[in-house]
Structures are given as C-alpha cells and as structure tokens.
Amino acid sequence: MAFLSALLLVVAFLVGSLPLGHWLLSRLGVNPRLNNTYNLGVENVLRRVGVGPALMSAALDFGKGVLAVLMASSLGSRELCVLAALAAYLGHLNPPRALYGQTSPRGRGNLVLLGLLAGLSVAGGLGLWLTALPVIVYAAAVGYWGYVSAATVLGLLTFAGLVALTPLGVPAKLAALGLLVAATWRFKENLGRILDGTEPRVDEDVPVAGKRADQVVTAFMIHPMTLENFWQARRFSWLKPLVERGLISEASVRQMAASLRPMKVGELHGIKTLEGKEIRCYLLSSPLLPDVFRDQPELATKRAIEGARLAHELGAEVVGLGAFWSVVGNKGVDVQAAVPEITVTNGGAYTSGTIKAAIPGILEHFAQTGRDLKGATAGIVGANGVVAFGIARTIAPQVGKLVLIGRDLERLERSAVSLRRLNKDTEILTTLDYGTLREADLIFSATSDPNPVIFPQHVKPGAWIFDEGRPADVDEGVRDVPGVRIIPGGVVRPPGGMTSQIDLQFGEGAVPACLAETLIIAATGAHERKSLGPQTLTENINFFVEQAEVLGFTVVD
Template sequence: MFGVFVLAVVAYLIGALPLGYWAVRALSGKDPRYASAYNLGLENSLRLLGAKAVLGAFLADVVKGYTAVYLARPFGVEVALLYAVLAYLGHLFPPPRLGPKRPLRARGAGILLGILSGLSVAGLAYVHAFIPVVVGLVVYAATGYASLAALSLPVTLAGVTSLLALPLGAKAAAWTLAGLAVWRYKENLGRILDGIEPRLGEPLPLPTEDQAVCAFMIHPMTIEDFWQSPRFAWLRPLVRRGWVKAAWVERLAEWIRPMKVGELRGVKTKDGREVRCYLISAPLLPHQIVNKPELATRRAIQAARLARELGATAFGLGAFWSVVGEKGVKVQEAVPEIHITNGGAYTAGTIKASIPKILERYAREGRDLKEVTAAVVGANGVVAFGIARQIAPLVGRLILVGRNAERLARSANILRRMLERQGARTEVLETTEIARVKEAELIFTATSDPNPVIYPEHVREGAWIYDEGRPADVHPDVAKVPGVRVIPGGVVRPPGGMRGTLNLHFGEGQVPACLAETMIMAVEEAWDRASLGPQTKTENIQFYIEKAAELGFEVVD
C-alpha cells in the first residue's frame, strides 16, 4: 500500500512536469503562451511555432501521460485510473515552483492521449482504450473543434468504464477525470456556444501589414446584459422565476475570470487595412467595479494577458474598466507585452468634432460663444478634463463640477495657466455642487457614476447637453425640459461594414470612441499615443481626430 501511495505522488509530479513548455522553448525559442492552440487554433500554432515544436510538445505530453499511468501496471485498472486523475491534476495544477511562473492555458489533449495509451497496458482492454480515440477523431471531423474532440476523450472513457464490469472506484476515477476535463474546457465550451471558438480551417486572424488585431474590455451595465452571451442565457429564466437571486449572480460574477465573449469584424480603413477586435469581459457590474477596485484591477490585468494570448497588439479598457488601476497605468505595468489605452483621448476628441456645430448654432442666433457659460461635469476624470481643455478657450465662463474639491482645484489651476498662455479671458470656476450646472447653456458630462447625475431640476431651458457618460449621466426626463437637446457623445461609426456578435448598445455598426481609439492605435501602431493615467495630452486628442478622419472613422451626432 505504501508503494501505491509513493507512486501516486510520482504520477502527480510526472503530470506536473511542463514538458510541452520546455519542448517548445527548446525547439522554437518562443513562448508558447502567445501561440497556444487553445486560444489561436492549431493552424496558427503550427504557423507561429513550426510543426517540429508543436509535434515535440504534443509527444512530450503523450509520454508523460503514458508514463504516469504505466506506473500502476502491477496494481490493476482501478489504480491506473487513479494515477490518470493525479497525472492530469498535476498537468493542470502543478506545484507553484515547478514550471513557468504563470501556468499555461493548455488543457492537455496530449496527456489525455498518453493516459489512454497507458491504460491500455495497465488493465484496460486495448479496444476499450481505443474507443475514445475513435470518438475524438469523429467529433473533430464532424465539428472542426479541436477542443471538443479533446474533451470527448475522457468523457467517452467515463462512458465506456460505466458499461464495463469494473470496480466502483475505477468508474469514479474515470468520471472524476471527465469532470476535471469539462471544468478546464469550460471556456472553450462557452466560446463554442457564443460562436467564437476557432475551428479547423478557420484559425483566428493574426496581426499582419494589412490587418490589425486588438481587444477591448467590456462589462454588463445591468443584470440583463448577462444574458447576451449564450453561455449564461440559461440563468435568465431561473432569475426571472425567482429560483436564483440576482445577488447570487453578482457573487458568481466576482469569481469568473476574464473571457472572450465576442468579436467585431468587417472594419476596413480607407487605405484598405482591416481591423479585427476581440471583446473580452469579466462580468462585473458598474457598482462592483467601483466598490471593489482591487478585484477590478486584478481582472483587468488578467484580461490584458488574455488579449495578448489571443494575438492582440492593443487592449482598450471600456466604460468603468477605464478608471481601474490608476486609469490603466497599473494594468500596463503588469502586462508590458501589450499596449493599453483607456480611450480618453479620442473620447474627448469627439467633442472637438462637435465644436463647429456649436459655433454654427450661436452664429445663427447672432451670438458669440464667448458670451456663453459652459459646464463640465466629472471634471476630475480623464475624458471630462480633456473636454474642458478644448472648450475653455471658446467660452466666456466655464464651471468645473466634480466630487473631489482638492483635485478639482488643481484641474482648475491647470486650465487657468493654459488660458493665460493663450491670452484667453475665460473665467474658470470649480464646484462640487451639481446644481450649479443650471447656470450653463452648454453642458458636457463624462462621469464614471453608474447612475444619472443630471436631473431636470439641474438644467435650464434651451440648454444643449453632450452626454459622454456610459451609462448615461443624464436622466431621460431631462429631455422633457423645454428647448433642451441631449446629444449622446462619444459614439463613432468605424469604416467598412462592421458586424459583431454582441449588442454594445451604441447602435448598429457603431462603437464607443474609446473602442475606436483602440482600433486606431492598433492599425497605426501608435503605441506612444496610448491614453493612460489622469491626464490626456492635447496633441493625442488632435492625433486621434486627424487619424480618425484619415482612416474613415465618423463621429455620430
């Protein structure tokens, strides 16, 4: 019995050996994380690493699976299946000090085949070990999903053992192996349901001279957004019937790592280059991101790593993700292999694109914009302060509204110095009272508040309001105030016939400006133009305005 226990530990350690990782490093000199068939498809792995490295890694995993199970040959099939489980556990969850610093995302098709080979000489009849292999090949040929074919190996094995006259422990071990595989392949299963898993013959695109690949991080705005993804749609009727509480779904969301949930395709610039964008989500709601900043930052870092493993060169932080990790700074520091942006520059730039229309309005009325009072709500934020810098020289009076009085005062002083250098005489005021916006004819708002901040009592008749907030900063009832015009800001139509697998709530063929900035940064390889931290450079705002027009991106009014 002691020998069985010792060999069980050895089987786990054999499974934990990162032989595939070492083989790829030795044969190609590259990091297999960024060429994983799990994320990019088998064809891309072969293209990036070479057939020699991919075959070497696969065979190395087969050998360790076979060896770990072969140790049980003197003890029978029940022990062999137990060692199979331990070897697979070691492969998926190795000791912290064994192998690369961060575990690979490989799910172990090679080790599963090695386990089947080992079982065929350790007590299980050859034909019974061979049946899962046949089923796997049929599944691969029928569906084109390598992940589904690999998963069918242990599931079929569990089914076969259930029909055989084997000890209960052997059957339990086989089903445990299948359960582990289902758990580890759950992301692939989710992507299959969402229609975004790579198939044989349809590898994911990789960056080329004519094609840029980027990724963008999103999150559900409300609990209803959870059901957009087919992988979570089964929860909707349970929540609506009250069998599952919404609060339970929120708690579950805090345990879910970032995942690829959609794609945007068909974006083609005026000069013929294509942009492909992966949508990545960690399904935290706005209040969870705001109230749990450490968790949110950790999820954003994990999402950036996933984006890099998917082959993206640029990664954008959307909506409430844009403020986590010091507005992207910590995320970039943690994942230097990919270029991060919070999208603030082009979002602010969309307002600049609207300035000619604002000037035209006052010209028609025979008035000078210099006589107008404007207000910027959320002026402590990157986007809102960028707007303030653009609008300040054009108006007679500017009211900055924010929640942090000390930071607001610093922002106001920066604006005053800028205006002094430009010779402008704009009066700049700062306040933490939202009611002061009633003094303004022009209101620009871009907060990170999950709820509306501007209500009818805050607005004067005839005011124009540019709402850059996501979700909206302006309550729907504000539109009922006589003469008020609420203009959703920061919405862009990319060039080409863009199509996506998810509804982003910006209208068909349209995206938020922060996502458009990510696309432009990727296609132009403008890494030095990334928006990070609390300040947005004026020259970057102008860069995105000019490049957007040049490439065919249009601001939607």
C-alpha cells in the same frame, strides 16, 4: 501493495506534470505563453511554429500518457491503471510550482488523454473497444462541429459511460468520472466561448500579431453596466430566469461576477482601413459591475492586469481599457507596468480629440438655430475631471456665462480662477448644486459616475446636452423634456462594415473613442502614442484626430 499503489499514483502524477512541451518550445526559441489553453492546443502550436515542433510536442505529451499507465500496469490492477490515468492528467493540468516554478498555463492535454487511452488499451487491460470508441466519438464530433474542447468532453463522457457499464470496481469508475470532470472544468472557458459564438473552429484562421502585413490584432476590455448587460453573454443568460423567479439572488450573481477572471466574450469583425489593413479586435470581459470599481479598486486592477495578459496570449499587440477599466491602476499605468509585453491604453487622447472636434460643430449648429452664444449659459458637469475641464476651456470664450459643477468646490474654484484670467468677459460660477443646470442653454457632461446625474428637474426646455459620460450621465427621462436635444459624445464609426455579436450600446457599427484609439494604435504601429495616467499630451490628441481621418474613422454626431 497499498504502499506501492500509492507510490505509483504519485509517480504517475509527476510524469504527467513534466512540462515537456514547454521545455521543447523554449529550446526552440518559442514563447510558450502564446501556445496555451487560451488559444488552441496542438492546433495553435501547429499554426504558430510549424509542423515539426507541433508533432514533437504532441509525441512528448502522448508518450508521458502511455508511460504513466505502463508503470501502473506493473502491479496487474486494471483499477490502478485507470486511477494512474487520472493522476497523470491532473499532473499535466496542475504542475506543482514547487518543482517547476511559475510555468505557463498548460494546453488542454488532448494528446496526454490519447496516450492514456492507448496505455489503458495496450497495458491496462481495458480492451480496444473500451478505449477506441471514445476516440471515434471525439473524431466524429471534431469533424461535425469543429470544436476540439466539446469533442474532448464528449469523448470522455463516452469513456466514463463505458467504464460504468463494466465490472470494474468503484475506484476505476470514479477515476473515469474524474477525467470527465477535470476536462470539463479545464475547458469551461472554451465551452463558454462556444455558447457565446467566439470559439474558433479547427479550420478557422486564428489571427496572430505580426503574422500578416495586412492584418493587426487588438483586444479591448469591457464590462456590464447593469445586470441586463450581464445577460448579453449567452454563457450567463441561463441565470436570468432563475434570478427573476427568485431562485438565485441578485447578490449571488454579483458575487459570482466579481470572482470571474477575464474571458473572451466577443469579437469585432469587418473593420478595414482605407489603406486595406484589416483590424481584428477581441472583446474581453471580467464582468465586474460599476459599483465594484468604486468599492474594490484593488480587485479591479488585478482583473485588468489579468485581462492584459489574456490579450497578449490571444495574440493581440494592443489592449484598450474601456469604461471603468480606463481609470483602474492609475489609469492604466500599473497595468502596463505589470504586463510590459503588450501595449496598454486607456483611450484618453482620442476621446479628447473627438470632443475637441465635435464641440465647434455643436456650437455652430446651436447658433444657427437663432440663439445668441454670447448671451447663452453653459453648464459643465464633472468639471473636476480632465475631460470636462478641457471642454470648459474650449467654450469659455464663446458663451456669456459658464457654470462649473463638480464634487470638490475648492478644486473647482482653482480651475475657475485660471479660466477667469483668460476669459474676462465671461461670468464663471462654481457650484456643487445640479439644480443650477436649470438656467443652462448648453450642458456638457463628462463624469465617471456609474449612474445618471442629470435628471428632468435639472434641465430646462430646449436645452442642448452633450453627454460624454460612459455610462450615460443623462437619465432617459430627460428625453421627455420639450425641445431637449441629447448629443452622445466620443462615438466613432470605424472604417469598413463592422459587426459584433455583443451590443456595445453605441449604435450599430459604432464604438467608443477609447476603443477606436486602440484600433488606431495597432493600425499605425504608433505604440508610443498610448494614453496612460491622468495627463493627455496635445500632440497625441492631434495625432489621433489626424490618423483617424487618414484611416477612415469618423466621429458620430
């Protein structure tokens, strides 16, 4: 008897693991990866492929739930039937790779659960009231809130509570509890999105790439710069008071953040080009803090690849790599190679374009204050980098003295040689000492340092600072230096009335230029203009500057 019971549980697991919906959609020529748990289950299939395939997929999942319980009922044990229900559900959620290979992630299994409850009512001997009430609670929750995942958890909570009140044995009660735990764990991302306000309700229109001519779908990867940014997501905000009271260590939170896969934490709404095209943009985050990008580049690249896959599964056609994501995986090259199904960009071209567009205006305004540009000293911070050196090339002919500051003096000197050859009337110095900034009238900074590098002791009164660094290169204390003007670089205002529940730290209605490049690629369909690797083509820079104006993007200065 014990052997037969164990065998039936194994069979129930295997029945539950059958990828029937996957096989069906594949035979119909539909990509199953776009119909998985990251979106919506049956509802998502219904939106993407129509009523017929959705109903067939639902019927197959329902049927295997009924079958698993029906087989277990042959031994006449109600406890075994509940255990078989748990085994079948676990099989659906965790199909063995040895049998099916690397299949797509499964849906949330609501139809499997419904089939299991039907089987328990008809063949498992649990009675209609015990299985119907959870379904009623589920339906009421969906109707009231519109969130399928939360409704499923409430329905299973009801089922587990009812089973606990029956004279069924401990194994059955633990199995009912196991269904609840398994579903809650499976839906943890959906539940987190409910807390963040980004989970779509059943009746909401979920955008799909290519579905509407007047709408495009994009995604953009962000990450917290500090723990304060980490608390922005409401799913994590409950940790803040525990850390402040010393109940949880900051190190534990950082370790947890490094272990989390990418998730959808926000969405940009209201972006519409001058031509009337709506741009939807999902904000994705694997909450790595800046030091992780420096100390664990392999982990950062892995998370970026996972983020690109999530963006594709959410229906985006372009994904942008923001902040420190833009430098991982050979500046996006490895990410694109790993996920060829979606266009990946690090945003470098339009970032360079906004700088190119902003610098003439900055120099003109500086001269209008009565100061002599030819007698001015300009400091370039981060001059070893492509962006900062580009700034140096632009302003070298227009100032009297140029100071290049970086971390590699040999490389700085090589750069200086080329600049001196073209600008014989400009004095050009190289140094690793930030103290030399004290003589600069103009400071241009573009580093990838996670912490500020320019402090009050580095800046003389009245200096102008163009800060392209993200996070900011300029310490907040610099604002207290008399007469100092700090100009943020690479900030763009998209067309329309953009709103977001996530503060991107660029001001209301504004985004970084790398995100704007992601939006422009999607709006124009010019996927070949993506920015990857360390090199940025001049023709691509000019393209984004021109298209930004056509579409209605404006540089904030």
